[in-house]
Amino acid sequence: MPFVEVNGENIHYVHQDAGSAINLVLIHGSGGSHENWPEECLEIGCANVYLIDLPGHGKSEGESKDDVGEYTAFVDAFCNALNLENVALGGHSLGGAIVQQSALNKASWLTRLVLVGTGCRLRVMPMMFEAIETNWEGAREMMGQTVFGANPAPALVAKEMERTRDSDPQVLLGDFRACDKFDVCQRLGEITLPTLILSGDDDKLTPLKYGQFLLDGISGSKLVVITEAGHLMAMEQPAQFCQALKDFLS
Numbered sequence: 001m002p003f004v005e006v007n008g009e010n011i012h013y014v015h016q017d018a019g020s021a022i023n024l025v026l027i028h029g030s031g032g033s034h035e036n037w038p039e040e041c042l043e044i045g046c047a048n049v050y051l052i053d054l055p056g057h058g059k060s061e062g063e064s065k066d067d068v069g070e071y072t073a074f075v076d077a078f079c080n081a082l083n084l085e086n087v088a089l090g091g092h093s094l095g096g097a098i099v100q101q102s103a104l105n106k107a108s109w110l111t112r113l114v115l116v117g118t119g120c121r122l123r124v125m126p127m128m129f130e131a132i133e134t135n136w137e138g139a140r141e142m143m144g145q146t147v148f149g150a151n152p153a154p155a156l157v158a159k160e161m162e163r164t165r166d167s168d169p170q171v172l173l174g175d176f177r178a179c180d181k182f183d184v185c186q187r188l189g190e191i192t193l194p195t196l197i198l199s200g201d202d203d204k205l206t207p208l209k210y211g212q213f214l215l216d217g218i219s220g221s222k223l224v225v226i227t228e229a230g231h232l233m234a235m236e237q238p239a240q241f242c243q244a245l246k247d248f249l250s
Contacts, residue, residue, distance in 0.1 A: 003059075004082060006077045009055060009060070010060070011053065011060045012034070012058055013050050014050070015049065016043065016048065018044075018048050020045075020046060021086055022111075023085070023086060024249065025050045025052065025088070026051050026052070026090045026091070026114075027095030028054065028058075028092055028094075029096075029175075030176055031057070031167055031171055032058075032094075034052065035163055036235065037235075038234055038242070039238075041245065043242075045246075046246055047245075047249050052078060056171050057171060064174045066174040066175075066177040068101050068181070071098045072098050072102050075098055075102060076107055087111060088111065088249060089110055089112070090113070090115075093179070096117065097122055099115060100191065101182075104190055110193065112193055112249070113191070114248065115198065116233070116234065117199065117203055120187075120188055120214060121183040123180055124177075124179055129173065129176060136169045139169070140161065146204045148231070149201075151228065152230070160232065160235075191217075191219075192219065195214075195218050195222070196224065197215055197218075197221055198211070200225075200229035200230050200237075201227050201228065202229060204231065205230075206231060211225075224244045226241060226244070
């Protein structure tokens with residue numbers, strides 16, 4: 001598992017080289033890490049894959065942020081540090097906000113977008129902020145009940161609860177603050193790159209209507225609905241998720 005120095009900090013990522021001209025960089029969501037992507041996506045074959053841990057997340061050094069713009073600047077520095085070109089940038093939830101902002105910033109290395117369980121605006125319920133600050137275990141339980149679809153595999157739920165057991169609530173708070181401030185709904189028409197939108201049919205946090213709004217706002221975009229899946233659709237339905245990536249990138 002390699003590291004790269006970005007802005008003086010060691011940043012962790014998982015990489016699989018496919019000898020492809022396309023580089024697929026995937027950004028996790030709030031309070032997440034590279035573990036929120038299925039291992040199967042490393043083997044899609046049609047792109048060199050990079051699963052990154054944002055600063056202060058997973059195995060990366062540094063401080064987490066509370067602003068999408070700061071995370072976007074980090075992703076730009078990450079891609080430049082690795083000299084990546086022809087990047088298909090994908091992001092889940094908060095990660096999807098970073099992808100949209102990267103497109104609006106006209107990042108020179110960016111050629112395609114993958115928006116996973118995200119929206120052009122990502123408001124967070126005030127009760128969620130309060131729960132994280134006053135009852136972290138209760139907040140973890142609440143999130144564990146909302147990030148999956150109706151019938152997730154028990155082992156998958158257990159894995160996600162274990163992943164968050166030792167996580168820092170302040171990191172999640174900062175990420176949620178970044179989401180809560182994010183709103184580019186009036187600027188979607190400025191996004192002109194090929195865009196794949198993935199929505200779970202049972203996503204309680206970023207419902208299918210969020211994906212439909214992105215589809216209507218981004219010219220030429222494509223929406224794929226992942227069935228029997230909630231917010232963590234890539235983990236719940238890795239075969240559907242990876243096939244959608246292959247179809248888009250091939």
